[in-house]
Amino acid sequence: xxxxxxxxxxxxxxxxxxxxxxxxxxxxxxxxxxxxxxxxxxxxxxxxxxxxxxxxxxxxxxxxxxxxxxxxxxxxxxxxxxxxxxxxxxxxxxxxxxxxxxxxxxxxxxxxxxxxxxxxxxxxxxxxxxxxxxxxxxxxxxxxxxxxxxxxxxxxxxxxxxxxxxxxxxxxxxxxxxxxxxxxxxxxxxxxxxxxxxxxxxxxxxxxxxxxxxxxxxxxxxxxxxxxxxxxxxxxxxxxxxxxxxxxxxx
Amino acid sequence: xxxxxxxxxxxxxxxxxxxxxxxxxxxxxxxxxxxxxxxxxxxxxxxxxxxxxxxxxxxxxxxxxxxxxxxxxxxxxxxxxxxxxxxxxxxxxxxxxxxxxxxxxxxxxxxxxxxxxxxxxxxxxxxxxxxxxxxxxxxxxxxxxxxxxxxxxxxxxxxxxxxxxxxxxxxxxxxxxxxxxxxxxxxxxxxxxxxxxxxxxxxxxxxxxxxxxxxxxxxxxxxxxxxxxxxxxxxxxxxxxxxxxxxxxxxxxxxxxxxxxxxxxxxxxxxxxxxxxxxxxxxxxxxxxxxxxxxxxxxxxxxxxxxxxxxxxxxxxxxxxxxxxxxxxxxxxxxxxxxxxxxxxxxxxxxxxxxxxxxxxxxxxxxxxxxxxxxxxxxxxxxxxxxxxxxxxxxxxxxxxxxxxxxxxxxxxxxxxxxxxxxxxxxxxxxxxxxxxxxxxxxxxxxxxxxxxxxxxxxxxxxxxxxxxxxxxxxxxxxxxxxxxxxxxxxxxxxxxxxxxxxxxxxxxxxxxxxxxxxxxxxxxxxxxxxxxxxxxxxxxxxxxxxxxxxxxxxxxxxxxxxxxxxxxxxxxxxxxxxxxxxxxxxxxxxxxxxxxxxxxxxxxxxxxxxxxxxxxxxxxxxxxxxxxxxxxxxxxxxxxxxxxxxxxxxxxxxxxxxxxxxxxxxxxxxxxxxxxxxxxxxxxxxxxxxxxxxxxxxxxxxxxxxxx
Ligand SMILES: Cc1cc2nc3c(=O)[nH]c(=O)nc-3n(C[C@H](O)[C@H](O)[C@H](O)COP(=O)(O)OP(=O)(O)OC[C@H]3O[C@@H](n4cnc5c(N)ncnc54)[C@H](O)[C@@H]3O)c2cc1C
Ligand code: SF4
Ligand code: FES
Numbered sequence: 023x024x025x026x027x028x029x030x031x032x033x034x035x036x037x038x039x040x041x042x043x044x045x046x047x048x049x050x051x052x053x054x055x056x057x058x059x060x061x062x063x064x065x066x067x068x069x070x071x072x073x074x075x076x077x078x079x080x081x082x083x084x085x086x087x088x089x090x091x092x093x094x095x096x097x098x099x100x101x102x103x104x105x106x107x108x109x110x111x112x113x114x115x116x117x118x119x120x121x122x123x124x125x126x127x128x129x130x131x132x133x134x135x136x137x138x139x140x141x142x143x144x145x146x147x148x149x150x151x152x153x154x155x156x157x158x159x160x161x162x163x164x165x166x167x168x169x170x171x172x173x174x175x176x177x178x179x180x181x182x183x184x185x186x187x188x189x190x191x192x193x194x195x196x197x198x199x200x201x202x203x204x205x206x207x208x209x210x211x212x213x214x215x216x217x218x219x220x221x222x223x224x225x226x227x228x229x230x231x232x233x234x235x236x237x238x239x240x241x242x243x244x245x246x247x248x249x250x251x252x253x254x255x256x257x258x259x260x261x262x263x264x265x266x267x268x269x270x271x272x273x
Numbered sequence: 274x275x276x277x278x279x280x281x282x283x284x285x286x287x288x289x290x291x292x293x294x295x296x297x298x299x300x301x302x303x304x305x306x307x308x309x310x311x312x313x314x315x316x317x318x319x320x321x322x323x324x325x326x327x328x329x330x331x332x333x334x335x336x337x338x339x340x341x342x343x344x345x346x347x348x349x350x351x352x353x354x355x356x357x358x359x360x361x362x363x364x365x366x367x368x369x370x371x372x373x374x375x376x377x378x379x380x381x382x383x384x385x386x387x388x389x390x391x392x393x394x395x396x397x398x399x400x401x402x403x404x405x406x407x408x409x410x411x412x413x414x415x416x417x418x419x420x421x422x423x424x425x426x427x428x429x430x431x432x433x434x435x436x437x438x439x440x441x442x443x444x445x446x447x448x449x450x451x452x453x454x455x456x457x458x459x460x461x462x463x464x465x466x467x468x469x470x471x472x473x474x475x476x477x478x479x480x481x482x483x484x485x486x487x488x489x490x491x492x493x494x495x496x497x498x499x500x501x502x503x504x505x506x507x508x509x510x511x512x513x514x515x516x517x518x519x520x521x522x523x524x525x526x527x528x529x530x531x532x533x534x535x536x537x538x539x540x541x542x543x544x545x546x547x548x549x550x551x552x553x554x555x556x557x558x559x560x561x562x563x564x565x566x567x568x569x570x571x572x573x574x575x576x577x578x579x580x581x582x583x584x585x586x587x588x589x590x591x592x593x594x595x596x597x598x599x600x601x602x603x604x605x606x607x608x609x610x611x612x613x614x615x616x617x618x619x620x621x622x623x624x625x626x627x628x629x630x631x632x633x634x635x636x637x638x639x640x641x642x643x644x645x646x647x648x649x650x651x652x653x654x655x656x657x658x659x660x661x662x663x664x665x666x667x668x669x670x671x672x673x674x675x676x677x678x679x680x681x682x683x684x685x686x687x688x689x690x691x692x693x694x695x696x697x698x699x700x701x702x703x704x705x706x707x708x709x710x711x712x713x714x715x716x717x718x719x720x721x722x723x724x725x726x727x728x729x730x731x732x733x734x735x736x737x738x739x740x741x742x743x744x745x746x747x748x749x750x751x752x753x754x755x756x757x758x759x760x761x762x763x764x765x766x767x768x769x770x771x772x773x774x775x776x777x778x779x780x781x782x783x784x785x786x787x788x789x790x791x792x793x794x795x796x797x798x799x800x801x802x803x804x805x806x807x808x809x810x811x812x813x814x815x816x817x818x819x820x821x822x823x824x825x826x827x828x829x830x831x832x833x834x835x836x837x838x839x840x841x842x843x844x845x846x847x848x849x850x851x852x853x854x855x856x857x858x859x860x861x862x863x864x865x866x867x868x869x870x871x872x873x874x875x876x877x878x879x880x881x882x883x884x885x886x887x888x889x890x891x892x893x894x895x896x897x898x899x900x901x902x903x904x905x906x907x908x909x910x911x912x913x914x915x916x917x918x919x920x921x922x923x924x925x926x927x928x929x930x931x932x933x934x935x936x937x938x939x940x941x942x943x944x945x946x947x948x949x950x951x952x953x954x955x956x957x958x959x960x961x962x963x964x965x966x967x968x969x970x971x972x973x974x975x976x977x978x979x980x981x982x
Pocket of ligand 1 (some may be wrong): 375376377378379380381397398400401404406407408409410411412413414416498499525526527528536561562563564573574575578579581582618743745766767768780781782783784786787820
């Protein structure tokens with residue numbers, strides 16, 4: 023037989039960017055512990071629609087932990103209490119019968135609330151637009167095997183590139199810094215010969231964009247890496263700092 | 274009517290054939306000196322060309338046939354010939370030409386970035402909050418290319434041939450060859466962008482064999498290939514946004530395409546945050562909005578994946594091609610409850626080392642379903658490795674459609690596992706014995722962890738359970754060789770179009786097609802269209818065509834909001850999904866498809882009379898978004914069933930129970946169905962009209978797919 027639990031969900035409701043928000047508490051019974059957290063919210067929304075109320079708005083898409091669309095602060099943790107997973111991969115078996123679960127949007131200066139639990143994360147795209155790329159046009163590039171790259175470096179670049187751009191790092195940081203996100207991209211490209219050419223300029227451009235957008239400074243508290251669902255390592259921040267110093271040196 | 278037109282074609286064909294034959298006979302009688310021989314050859318050549326042209330002309334004139342504008346020449350030269358002779362846009366004019374690109378998946382992002390680089394003024398739209406989150410991000414396994422880095426006998430021709438064969442001879446030769454041809458450039462491009470593909474210790478790129486291919490031609494980035502390729506395209510796109518050549522509109526949904534004097538000239542959108550309806554003009558519109566697998570409610574697609582743009586184009590005159598060709602992926606995590614919102618794919622690469630089985634004895638299967646026995650308690654001799662049994666040559670690596678049907682066959686026969694009876698085992702016990710746990714962990718660790726998180730079982734200790742699920746749609750909007758739809762100036766790329774995969778797609782070929790379309794094909798072919806469009810000044814969006822299109826949308830939204838029934842959108846969508854799965858799924862029959870058509874109409878009626886959408890239309894309203902998409906899924910469901918009913922044969926992902934060999938294998942009917950079904954919209958409540966694009970195989974001989982020996 024399917025195992026179920028009864029829970030209370032305390033959810034942040036906010037009608038719009040400028041509206042004042044507040045918590046509302048909903049009771050939800052017979053939640054299958056095999057359902058995912060978002061499926062639990064689906065069921066709750068179905069219940070709300072049944073009561074002719076507006077469902078809770080939250081971001082999600084792939085529900086496989088890869089698109090970075092889902093967010094949510096659950097019981098005080100970005101992406102919930104389980105480690106190395108996104109909210110969409112969190113399952114109800116991690117919660118207890120009778121528990122009250124508190125659900126909030128990302129709380130970060132640079133991510134304003136749009137509605138309920140949905141926030142505006144376009145600031146991350148803007149940081150990318152400032153320099154998170156290799157400046158090559160389509161066509162006219164060398165053969166893919168023209169430059170050998172050590173497996174070690176390639177694997178490390180891949181680890182950095184696993185960042186899903188979810189925003190948990192900035193949401194977890196008491197300074198609201200996007201350092202881990204920026205570092206992941208700078209580091210990925212700095213590890214590869216294709217990206218090294220523009221390495222210093224990239225670090226500088228992305229960091230100054232980050233400051234300009236109102237993200238805070240990094241004071242190495244490590245909260246970001248602790249909450250990152252993709253285990254992006256703090257070592258990438260160290261590499262970013264090296265790139266940045268190098269850029270300063272060139273100035 | 275239709276019958277008459279076919280007669281005309283047949284007569285024209287017969288006449289031309291007679292001429293060709295007469296010429297041939299004369300030629301045979303001519304004396305044999307060199308000069309006459311040459312002249313004779315020339316005559317022969319010319320007559321054959323005339324014959325072909327007559328045939329094509331007649332077919333186009335009769336309107337029931339559609340032609341694809343395939344360039345002349347040998348297969349390997351067609352694309353080069355095309356590029357050598359196509360029209361180009363003068364560099365100074367490019368920034369005065371506006372191009373709308375809808376979608377930021379692999380197809381849309383690569384197209385928008387490349388068009389921006391060329392200097393066009395690009396407007397790019399997507400549903401998600403960032404272009405980087407398009408559904409392409411979820412692709413795991415890899416991307417094919419004919420690099421032959423492994424020196425195992427691969428070539429452009431072999432990739433072409435495998436794709437044609439894999440598609441069960443229902444794809445267009447010229448397109449597929451071009452796809453194979455540009456595949457290598459894709460890998461070069463991605464590496465230049467900094468995509469961290471897997472490498473070998475020597476520093477060169479690693480490859481794996483995927484989805485039953487006999488060569489190792491798949492490039493991959495851990496189990497996150499789609500993510501890395503999309504981030505590559507996204508970075509190129511970001512660079513263009515920074516430069517100002519591309520203007521990005523996120524959380525915008527296209528709701529209609531605007532056609533002025535027979536040409537696509539813009540789109541109508543809804544701003545998903547404010548609910549505002551807006552109009553946009555462009556000289557050409559490119560749509561790369563992905564596949565329509567979510568018609569089934571449960572699929573491996575992302576939640577926002579939809580078929581709406583396709584339906585909008587269809588209703589504005591673009592043909593919907595082969596809607597019934599959908600792919601069911603054999604290795605997904607089985608359905609486990611009513612609350613289920615989507616299905617999770619387990620990468621196909623698992624079949625390289627996992628062995629698929631069900632119990633040999635029914636009583637064992639029953640005991641497992643009742644929870645009285647564990648799979649690990651069944652000894653080897655009581656396990657039925659049914660793929661290895663039925664297909665000794667390919668075993669667990671048979672193509673997806675074959676593997677899916679075989680699983681269904683065993684479950685239908687009462688040998689399925691899980692409490693539902695709708696699952697089979699994928700067992701790594703043997704791989705662990707053979708290779709050691711470390712090697713298995715290195716290869717599949719992240720997938721095992723994902724499975725464990727979802728199912729709460731450890732695949733190192735107990736076999737995984739898998740079951741087929743809807744995954745990909747080969748059908749889609751019909752496009753010609755230039756990726757242009759039957760509406761001028763309207764282009765369709767990526768999974769949204771029908772091209773290249775025929776009746777079944779090979780693993781790792783969708784990523785290849787999306788990027789081929791966006792980086793290397795469309796940026797050329799669209800110029801052939803745009804070259805003379807510079808004479809068309811930018812149009813006002815106050816034109817009546819824009820105003821009317823917007824009004825139709827407003828009316829539709831008002832109607833939906835005013836129903837105020839009692840049913841949630843999802844509850845109705847689930848109902849549609851069940852009908853689709855039961856009658857338009859893995860095994861179809863004429864009777865079942867007729868039932869589906871009837872049932873879909875019933876669900877449609879429920880939707881349009883009982884749906885309840887809370888909230889306001891002038892606000893962020895997720896239920897309204899879902900309702901608008903469901904309205905279109907209902908249309909697609911109908912088209913899929915209708916197309917499946919028309920296609921009285923089994924091929925690729927389309928299996929009609931009436932057409933199978935005594936061993937239960939798919940039976941094609943090449944003499945009757947060697948064509949692309951192109952459905953043309955005839956108006957609300959009217960049956961669409963079937964047009965055909967004949968598939969001629971000039972360069973490969975058709976065979977029956979055989980994975981047994
Ligand atoms: C789980 C999974 C794994 C896969 N693995 C592989 C693999 O290993 N190899 C492989 O080759 N293929 C794989 N595929 C298939 C492949 O990922 C897809 O076919 C491909 O990525 C589709 O790309 P696309 O650009 O056509 O569309 P998508 O990536 O689906 O993008 C669609 C875009 O259109 C936008 N959009 C949609 N509708 C609208 C609208 N009305 N208005 C505005 N914007 C709209 C969306 O926002 C999005 O940006 C996999 C698919 C799945 C589901
Ligand atoms: S670094 Fe981690 S937490 Fe930050 S955006 Fe990337 S994946 Fe999310
Ligand atoms: S919904 Fe995509 S990562 Fe959670």
